[in-house]
Amino acid sequence: MIDAVLERLTRLHPKVIDLSLDRVLRLLDALGNPQDRLPPVIHVAGTNGKGSTVATLRALFEAAGLRAHVYTSPHLVRFNERIRVAGRLPADDQLLALLEEVEAANAGAAVTFFEITTAAAFLAFARTPAEVCILETGLGGRLDATNVVSRPALTVLTPIAMDHQQFLGGRIEAIAAEKAGIMKRGIACVVARQNRKAAKVLEARSTEMGVPLFQEGADFFVRTTPDGGLIYRGKTVEWSLPAPVLAGSFQARNTALALAAIERLSRIETPPPFGGFPDGALALGIRSVEWPGRLQRLTEGPLVDLLPEGWELWLDGGHNPHAAEALAQHCRSWRDKTFGGVFGILATKDVDGYMEPLAARFHSLRTVTIPGESASLPAEDAAAAASRHFCLDARPSASVEEAVGDLAATLPGPARILICGSLYLAGRVLADNR
The missing domain is CATH 3.40.1190.10 (Mur-like, catalytic domain)
Incomplete structure (x- = not known):
């Protein structure tokens, strides 16, 4: 209703x-x-x-x-x-x-x-x-x-x-x-x-x-x-x-x-x-602060179940260059594990500005079209943007689930995977990972 x-x-x-x-x-x-x-x-x-x-x-x-x-x-x-x-x-x-x-x-x-x-x-x-x-x-x-x-x-x-x-x-x-x-x-x-x-x-x-x-x-x-x-x-x-x-x-x-x-x-x-x-x-x-979808570690759910023991799955909804710079700065402390990503963003955003500080930090990146969002950047275009900014292994996936599974199968472990690029993507992940 x-x-x-x-x-x-x-x-x-x-x-x-x-x-x-x-x-x-x-x-x-x-x-x-x-x-x-x-x-x-x-x-x-x-x-x-x-x-x-x-x-x-x-x-x-x-x-x-x-x-x-x-x-x-x-x-x-x-x-x-x-x-x-x-x-x-x-x-x-x-x-x-x-x-x-x-x-x-x-x-x-x-x-x-x-x-x-x-x-x-x-x-x-x-x-x-x-x-x-x-x-x-x-x-x-x-x-x-x-x-x-x-x-x-x-x-x-x-x-x-x-x-x-x-x-x-x-x-x-x-x-x-x-x-x-x-x-x-x-x-x-x-x-x-x-x-x-x-x-x-x-x-x-x-x-x-x-x-x-x-x-x-x-x-x-x-x-x-x-x-x-x-x-x-x-x-x-x-x-x-x-x-x-x-x-x-x-x-x-x-x-x-x-x-x-x-x-x-x-x-x-x-x-x-x-x-x-x-x-x-x-x-x-x-x-006591609670604010989901902002550099949030996911500890349970179907997506987490796809990962081997000792791996981590994180979620962030920041979607502009300033947010990406802050995220990239934080990721400098994530040197203890291989770093992989799942990326989806709206086509109305500054995609290159977002990718510039962050793309090269990923060992591997899988890109997705945000489900249900007509303004989403196609996964193929998102992968091309990441490649322009020196992510050496950026490839499109059909879904977040497929992307996480692919990274779990190919990344040297233990690894840390970050899903990022859009609050809309973060919302879909939280809804689907329950």
Whole structure:
């Protein structure tokens, strides 16, 4: 039933993406403007690390005993993953009733799928008590459907890089300007360390809007300890914390960004929840983060069963050059095993930009066409891209299962296999590997 409603909603606008706020504001008005009745909002935009930062924030708040609404996209396996209400994913019947209510209020008017589902999330959040609401932008910021909350408690900008150029512009400055659109006059913005050109755009926007910036490298810092822990140092605090539970050396910076948001909120002279965290809550939260499909080790399921003992299977949904660079940097620590890969990506992405830092690291790579995705790059073209960037054994496979089986039969073991290139591919793998 939910799938039938979602299919109807995708037909309400001829374009999947059409950046504007007019349609979502009209729909929200018909619903009584639930975006004005949310608990304190943390609004997160950026190119990479958004999901991990949001997941870490949620874990930190929940470890402190606070209820958090969370809106993220896209989902990996089930649409329900996008709307977490006071810490819980909605049951199918609850989600169905919510979507049908919003669909009725829309009365058949043109609206994109993301706009109507964002309105549904706001309606659910406005009706259920919580202490905080964390919103992740879908694409960009300035004209993103989530950017209708006039006075968030805080905005957060993760690293900005080239992605979605067909919608946001072909230069890093244009993309940064779109992301900076979530800044609100007088509301602090926590900012990850940025590309120099992007940083100049953000600083200019903050000056124009009177936005206090809380910047990595100037106002907060993070370093790892020899035993893998974290030392976070901010304006007013220094925290010694355990290592992030999420894999990847880049997760230290995502964790630091979430901690900086907590520090900045705690400085605001408001009633709880931002008046301080209980002892031990930060460490507990860092140990509790869950964010599937982002450098995730798969330890069971049909795909894992294809591998010999001592082999490892990993999954990552990063899909742009910046994500690939971070992944390649982490893979430098994977020298104890032969490294193989399964790669699938959308044709709309910068395929060569993704392959450039990563392809040569694979001993062998098998490429796939992402099942059910009309915009997928054909496996043959993906293999050709990997070969252009000096992967010496890149060949197409008919499926992920065939690719993993082929690598298991041909790679010198023990080996580590990484499935990568797309969140859509990651979602299909998680769905099929249960």
